[in-house]
Amino acid sequence: MSLKLLALGDLHIGRTPTRLPASLTAQAADFGPASAWMAAVDLAVRESVDAVLMAGDLVESTQDYFEGLAHLQRGAQKLREHNIRLIVITGNHDVEVLPRLVDELPDVELLGRNGQWQNTVIDSRLTDANERVRLWGWSFPSRHFHDDPLADFPGRSGAELNLGLLHCDRDQPTSAYAPVTSSGLANAQLDAWLLGHIHQPDALTAAKPFGYLGTVSGLDAGESGARGAWLMVIDEGQIAELSHIPIAPLRWDQITIDCTGAEQLPVLEGRLTEALRELASRLNSERVVPQLLGLRLHLTGETAIASETLADLAPNLDTALPLPDAPHIQWFVERQVIDLRPAIALETLAQRNDQPGLLAQKLLILQRPANDAERDALLNQAALHARTVSSQGRWQHLPGPTADTEQLATWLRQSAQDALRAMLANESNH
Ligand SMILES: [Mn+2]
Incomplete structure (x- = not known):
């Protein structure tokens, strides 16, 4: 019998996705952090985890108090109904607003308030499971924090697994956002460090559970690729599994199309179709698929194709369309990046x-x-x-x-x- 945790990185409730097609801007909030949060709550219930852990920056800013209150309350209540604990720390964005929200929401546990290290023991809800972990957490005490929070880390305790939850800037010594070092994290001798602040997720594994969880949903086109939550399974006192489950309703991604030899629109359309079908087959194999894909088309290679023809390739930017082979996913072109060389060799032209x-x-x-x-x-x-x-x-x-x-x-x-x-x-x- 095992113990299960769901860990979430930067959520940023209050942010709304931009650069959506005009037909979707009215529903933009459906594709943002608040939807990703409810998807995470559903996943926690479905996987029957013992606790949900959040590594700071749950809320974008102090101005988002009521939005944060509404969504956190809804999620926390659902978790409570299923007897799942919700344990959070503050980051630099929600240093002021999250403690106030937690004071309103008895179902949410804030760890390490005011920059004081704190730990809590999480026991498996299944009485015959006999699994437990100790979770350490530290919360931002102020919007900026120039010192290394590990300097006063008390050290691991107990025979059970010791995990750390921290919002920090790793290996950036002059950072104003709780600078830590990789060696400092390693020297703390914990069994895992689940980090917030940097939006790009690290490639965490059960064997190497130290690093950034990343944003739960891509906040803009720059945050491309799969975004979601991390499921950790603890079995017989060991981390048996740590897997990334993409739950973001909107995914930003890139498609590179080699246009070499293509001088007519139908040929290019054929290549784009092929790339979309490859993407669809990759997405169809995932546990949870996005509802919407924002694609940056990267056009490379050697061609004499005219710019006007390229402009015709991207479908109407005002709408989203069903993806070939995966019609339950809508896609749109966020931007075309044209990086084409002329078909004639530059050396000859020169x-x-x-x-x-x-x-x-x-x-x-x-x-x-x-x-x-x-x-x-x-x-x-x-x-x-x-x-x-x-x-x-x-x-x-x-x-x-x-x-x-x-x-x-x-x-x-x-x-x-x-x-x-x-x-x-x-x-x-x-
Ligand atoms: Mn942050």
Whole structure:
């Protein structure tokens, strides 16, 4: 007889997915964190786990108090009805709001309030099971915390498995979000560390249960791939299983299509269909499938195809469509990334003295290794230009840092390839 836990990373109730097709924006909340949370609760009930553990940042911000209250209460009540414990810690986002919510919700247990390490023993609900674990937790005491919370970790205790639940920034010594080190985590001698804060999940296994749980649902297109909850099974005092179960209702993903040799729309459509069917067959083998897929189409390879034809490839961005071979999943194109090279070899083009020739020469320079002097000079010129533009008054309010050199190189390459294809298409029309 075993003990089962369901561990969830950053949930961020209060966030709503953006970049959805126009026809779905009114229902955006159905595809966000609150839906992922209820899916996690259903999974906990279905798997008959003993406790649900949450590693901080359950709620996006202090402004989301009522949204947090409604959803946490609904989930906590359902877990309570099934005699499943709900144990949480605060992260930097919900440091203020989560303790207030917990005070309103007697079914939720907050561990390590105010940055004080605390532990609780979780016993298997099955009386004949005889399995137990000790769970350690530490909650953010303030929005920023510059010290290593492991510095005053009291150390493991008891003969049972000792697990840790912590919201922290690993191996980022100057972080304002509870910096810890990998060696510090290892030196604590626990049997598992279930971490929150970083949104990309680590590849955790029963043999290596130390790392980030990741977001429960992808909060934007940058958080691509399977997102969900982690099921941990403890059997005879050992971690027997630790598996990732994708439960997010919306999944962001990428499809790369090699367009080499494809110059007509039907050929490209055939390749996209093939890629969608592969994706469908992969998804059909999963335990829980997403309802909605937001896809970034990455077009690569060598082709003389016209940009207008490429624009026709992505289905209408205002709607979502049933996925071939998996019609219960809707898909839409979030964005097309065009990274195509002309079908003519750049070296041949670069022999020419006209505009395509000059552009081909620049592209060849861009392809050189990162420390090449001519490449550096080209990128410095681009960086200077970018700085001049971004310091103009009308662009100054745009958020985000200035692009780094490699980002600039990517933009230059993509726009030069685009321009080159347009020039060559124009030539062949004459
Ligand atoms: Mn965080």
